Amino acid sequence: MQEARHLQQIQPSYIREILAAATAEGVISLAGGLPASDGFPLSLMAESIAQLPNTPALFQYGETAGYRPLLAYLEEHYQVAPTHRMLVCSGSQQGLDIIARAFLNPGDGVAMEAPCYPGALQVFAMATACIHTVQQQATGPNLGELEALFASGKVKLFYAVPDFHNPTGISWTLETRKQVAALCRQYGVALVEDAPYRELRFAGEALPLVASFCPECSLVLRSFSKVSTPGLRLGVLSAPEDWLAPLIKIKQASDLHSSLPIQALLLDLIAHPQFPTHIQQLCQMYSGRYQALASALSESLGRRCEFEPVKGGMFIWLKLPGFDPLTVAKAALSKGVAIVPANAFYPNDTAPDSAIRLNFSHEAPDTLRTAVRRLASALV
Ligand SMILES: Cc1ncc(COP(=O)(O)O)c(C=O)c1O
Structure with missing residues (x-):
């Protein structure tokens, strides 16, 4: 075929x-x-793994948005914007794919920093989006180029990895974060902030998410691959409440929901006092x-x-x-x-x-x- x-x-x-x-x-x-x-x-997970059979309900079908106790914990833990809702994904890679499939029509413009994460290039290519790249500098994207691109009206969505970028390791400065948020607002571009490396900081001070400066036009992707294990395949997406319905439709069609026992295991892990x-x-x-x-x-x-x-x-x-x-x-x-x-x-x-x-x-x-x-x- x-x-x-x-x-x-x-x-x-x-x-x-x-x-x-x-x-x-x-x-x-x-x-x-x-x-x-x-x-x-693994040692922090051992007891939870042993206990899973004691909760047979975890082995039944569940809700598409995710395991409720996990969602409640994450909303609190990440201080998610009050206007946002969360959706558990099978890795943040699936979250990205869901976003592309929910919001992009063939030929829609997507902006990315160059160089960029190949998994995102792949997702946007499969969505037959039109990819526009903006040069990355030591402080983040070249803001002049970004504004010119936004002003051209060609871009619907800006995909960004502002913390410890893959492949360059660069983190955007606070000023760049604020300016990118202002540009997204001004030109009506949706920001997809992908933050899988955010917790892996070994020097300097953590900076706010770019999305915290423009929550009404942002989607945030978080991954548990780097802080738990990639094999669990769990991530979480947060988006303005009125953007959630199309995301849920795609998630449902794609796999109904992410594995419930694994979500329960992740909750026990991240809530563990030793985590x-x-x-x-x-x-x-x-x-x-x-x-x-x-x-x-x-x-x-x-x-x-x-x-x-x-x-x-x-x-x-x-x-x-x-x-x-x-x-x-x-x-x-x-x-x-x-x-x-x-x-x-x-x-x-x-x-x-x-x-x-x-x-x-x-x-x-x-x-x-x-x-x-x-x-x-x-x-x-
Ligand atoms: C920037 C970026 N986003 C997303 C992912 C996918 O992560 P996950 O394992 O959560 O699907 C990766 C994986 O390396 C990545 O580098």
């Missing part, structure tokens, strides 16, 4: 082929966006891994590389002036280290910058140092 037209325009990616080779034996992969497996809070300590320890672990990777890069590559320091998240965006990122990715793989070339983070795999993304959350410091030695040997 022939695949649907909206899928035919998505080309098989050469980069995905490179990534497939990243799992070969002996290869150290800094390519994935994986949290540390040794940081999973804040778990997050602190995770941030400490990531801080140590980041320092190890950053120092090894400076020692082994010196002036051949440039990167902005990050204060959290899971990635370093390593600029390698004069190198072609795809060639670097192939050469690195031949030396036993997998990285993602910049091309993966732009529409149509075309990268204007010579950069690669390195993940520091998954591997231990010694392995990260070995990976950098291998990378350095590939850059000759």
